[in-house]
Amino acid sequence: xxxxxxxxxxxxxxxxxxxxxxxxxxxxxxxxxxxxxxxxxxxxxxxxxxxxxxxxxxxxxxxxxxxxxxxxxxxxxxxxxxxxxxxxxxxxxxxxxxxxxxxxxxxxxxxxxxxxxxxxxxxxxxxxxxxxxxxxxxxxxxxxxxxxxxxxxxxxxxxxxxxxxxxxxxxxxxxx
Amino acid sequence: xxxxxxxxxxxxxxxxxxxxxxxxxxxxxxxxxxxxxxxxxxxxxxxxxxxxxxxxxxxxxxxxxxxxxxxxxxxxxxxxxxxxxxxxxxxxxxxxxxxxxxxxxxxxxxxxxxxxxxxxxxxxxxxxxxxxxxxxxxxxxxxxxxxxxxxxxxxxxxxxxxxxxxxxxxxxxxxxxxxxxxxxxxxxxxxxxxxxxxxxxxxxxxxxxxxxxxxxxxxxxxxxxxxxxxxxxxxxxxxxxxxxxxxxxxxxxxxxxxxxxxxxxxxxxxxxxxxxxxxxxxxxxxxxxxxxxxxxxxxxxxxxxxxxxxxxxxxxxxxxxxxxxxxxxxxxxxxxxxxxxxxxxxxxxxxxxxxxxxxxxxxxxxxxxxxxxxxxxxxxxxxxxxxxxxxxxxxxxxxxxxxxxxxxxxxxxxxxxxxxxxxxxxxxxxxxxxxx
Numbered sequence: 001x002x003x004x005x006x007x008x009x010x011x012x013x014x015x016x017x018x019x020x021x022x023x024x025x026x027x028x029x030x031x032x033x034x035x036x037x038x039x040x041x042x043x044x045x046x047x048x049x050x051x052x053x054x055x056x057x058x059x060x061x062x063x064x065x066x067x068x069x070x071x072x073x074x075x076x077x078x079x080x081x082x083x084x085x086x087x088x089x090x091x092x093x094x095x096x097x098x099x100x101x102x103x104x105x106x107x108x109x110x111x112x113x114x115x116x117x118x119x120x121x122x123x124x125x126x127x128x129x130x131x132x133x134x135x136x137x138x139x140x141x142x143x144x145x146x147x148x149x150x151x152x153x154x155x156x157x158x159x160x161x162x163x164x165x166x167x168x169x170x171x172x173x174x175x176x
Numbered sequence: 177x178x179x180x181x182x183x184x185x186x187x188x189x190x191x192x193x194x195x196x197x198x199x200x201x202x203x204x205x206x207x208x209x210x211x212x213x214x215x216x217x218x219x220x221x222x223x224x225x226x227x228x229x230x231x232x233x234x235x236x237x238x239x240x241x242x243x244x245x246x247x248x249x250x251x252x253x254x255x256x257x258x259x260x261x262x263x264x265x266x267x268x269x270x271x272x273x274x275x276x277x278x279x280x281x282x283x284x285x286x287x288x289x290x291x292x293x294x295x296x297x298x299x300x301x302x303x304x305x306x307x308x309x310x311x312x313x314x315x316x317x318x319x320x321x322x323x324x325x326x327x328x329x330x331x332x333x334x335x336x337x338x339x340x341x342x343x344x345x346x347x348x349x350x351x352x353x354x355x356x357x358x359x360x361x362x363x364x365x366x367x368x369x370x371x372x373x374x375x376x377x378x379x380x381x382x383x384x385x386x387x388x389x390x391x392x393x394x395x396x397x398x399x400x401x402x403x404x405x406x407x408x409x410x411x412x413x414x415x416x417x418x419x420x421x422x423x424x425x426x427x428x429x430x431x432x433x434x435x436x437x438x439x440x441x442x443x444x445x446x447x448x449x450x451x452x453x454x455x456x457x458x459x460x461x462x463x464x465x466x467x468x469x470x471x472x473x474x475x476x477x478x479x480x481x482x483x484x485x486x487x488x489x490x491x492x493x494x495x496x497x498x499x500x501x502x503x504x505x506x507x508x509x510x511x512x513x514x515x516x517x518x519x520x521x522x523x524x525x526x527x528x529x530x531x532x533x534x535x536x537x538x539x540x541x542x543x544x545x546x547x548x549x550x551x552x553x554x555x556x557x558x559x560x561x562x563x564x565x566x567x568x569x570x571x572x573x574x575x576x577x578x579x580x581x582x583x584x585x586x587x588x589x590x591x592x593x594x595x596x597x598x599x600x601x602x603x604x605x606x607x608x609x610x611x612x
Contacts, residue, residue: 092180
């Protein structure tokens with residue numbers, strides 16, 4: 001088990017499109033388990049593989065955030081088969097720390113994906129889970145929630161992102 | 177994705193966890209605040225502390241409009257409403273913003289059905305504000321939001337000062353630092369602060385203390401990384417001064433974590449022969465080690481139980497000076513930890529007094545003849561303080577009180593600093609010598 005290093009906005013790699021997973025093996029299991037640990041460490045409810053510098057179509061989600069196995073969702077190669085309605089909440093992202101912003105999303109969605117054994121399944125979702133699925137699957141297509149916000153908000157965040165990067169650097173040095 | 181909840185929602189969840197599920201308040205706040213913007217994080221802290229500081233006042237408002245009591249299942253909703261009322265009553269937030277955001281928070285908590293009630297309570301308060309204020313200010317309990325038993329204790333001990341003490345315990349604490357004047361003279365540090373747009377105000381009788389305004393995060397404090405400053409209340413800074421360490425002394429700092437007083441002793445007297453910093457909690461001892469490292473100081477750090485008669489942990493059989501910063505009710509630092517008001521019980525204070533007595537007894541045995549002990553608490557309960565020491569002096573013929581002020585006698589020993597005096601925390605000190 002390990003907490004993995006995150007990529008942070010404005011890292012261009014976050015805009016890269018991820019490739020489908022073809023091999024379902026122990027390595028994948030380990031990666032997914034580390035992704036959960038990384039997500040929980042920062043109070044996240046969802047994490048996509050490109051956020052940890054792995055450009056594969058893998059998403060982990062736990063919207064309850066109590067670390068219970070029954071709430072943990074793993075989606076390999078997910079895609080939407082159905083979207084309906086409109087909703088939106090203030091979203092936040094582990095790769096865009098310190099920013100909240102409202103994004104318009106579909107209210108109900110259906111997702112087709114594979115599990116850790118490569119078996120296909122379908123998932124119907126609404127509420128927070130539907131929003132989280134859209135946020136994470138966006139990551140696999142190189143899209144961040146901040147990309148939906150106004151250019152003014154994005155630019156304001158850029159200077160803050162620099163300050164945060166410096167602070168992370170400082171803390172890292174402190175730990176060593 | 178991070179579920180970036182409304183700070184009011186988080187405040188309601190955090191308070192529920194702290195008061196009903198026994199979760200440590202500040203640790204939970206820090207954990208949740210980690211992924212928030214610094215603005216949202218300080219707003220969250222303001223809400224959590226505000227609701228706890230004015231709990232009975234805010235509950236009084238809710239009760240005026242809600243007939244059915246809240247149950248364990250929806251108690252969160254009550255705290256969310258109180259967050260909104262706190263904004264209206266104490267923060268001058270524009271009415272529509274406070275009401276809208278609070279209604280939203282109740283929705284986020286999963287209680288859409290109680291949105292109407294939330295709206296009604298908040299608008300009801302705005303309509304009847306004057307009348308409610310008058311009514312709630314009638315009793316000390318609702319006016320200052322303190323449990324009755326604690327009001328009774330404070331009244332018995334400090335009589336006329338009751339209102340002032342309660343009011344000061346509800347104030348926001350200042351940011352106070354201790355400056356290591358060997359690394360940076362105090363005048364120079366004041367200048368450095370002002371170069372950074374900050375003001376440093378000296379504290380009477382505590383020469384190394386500065387109150388810094390406006391309060392900032394440590395990374396904004398000049399010379400913080402070099403170890404020239406340490407964040408510590410001015411009342412706590414008096415411990416090392418009163419202990420008065422001398423070159424060649426072997427010193428024990430009992431119950432040392434997080435190491436504020438440990439490091440101060442070493443700064444005041446770098447030529448002590450040795451200092452042993454002891455604490456029960458291994459996790460909190462890490463903080464002692466970190467602080468020693470940041471301030472580039474050396475001490476022996478040991479994990480041990482100060483109340484146990486087994487002294488095998490100690491590298492020395494006896495000490496020249498012992499600082500005993502005893503576990504206490506922490507009633508003197510309620511302004512920093514307002515949850516204490518609601519978590520402490522009179523029974524708990526009784527058992528703390530017993531534990532302190534046991535530790536005092538035990539540590540006294542580790543003091544060399546002619547040695548000095550400084551007993552300290554951050555409590556304002558006389559049983560933990562002056563009565564504890566009075567009792568100890570009467571039971572130990574080899575214990576002699578060394579007065580820290582002119583008013584002290586064996587019948588009325590120790591210096592009680594009341595919270596808010598010179599903007600300090602509430603603290604108690606008593607100094608004793610072990611006669612041969």
